[in-house]
Amino acid sequence: MSKKLEEYEINGFKLNCPVCGYNRFWFRRTLMNTRGATFLGFDWANREADNYVCGRCGYVMWFMSE
Numbered sequence: 001m002s003k004k005l006e007e008y009e010i011n012g013f014k015l016n017c018p019v020c021g022y023n024r025f026w027f028r029r030t031l032m033n034t035r036g037a038t039f040l041g042f043d044w045a046n047r048e049a050d051n052y053v054c055g056r057c058g059y060v061m062w063f064m065s066e
Contacts, residue, residue: 005055010063015052022056030062 003026008015016023028051050063 003053003055008052015061017054017057017059018061019059020054020057022054024055025052025061026055027052 005024005026007023008025008027014023015025017025029048030051031048050065052061052063053059054061
């Protein structure tokens with residue numbers, strides 16, 4: 001599975017990897033699991049975070065929307 005590498009901007013700031021300085025990432029969304037929701041079988045109700053994965057070193061940056 002190939003991932004589309006792109007440049008991204010968050011709140012007016014260009015995204016650069018804090019580890020290697022690269023500026024191209026692939027995007028995914030991840031559920032922010034909580035113990036309570038998992039215990040009750042409601043994982044689907046958890047909030048999501050946006051993940052940007054560096055195309056060079058693989059570092060993952062997480063951002064939560066309000």
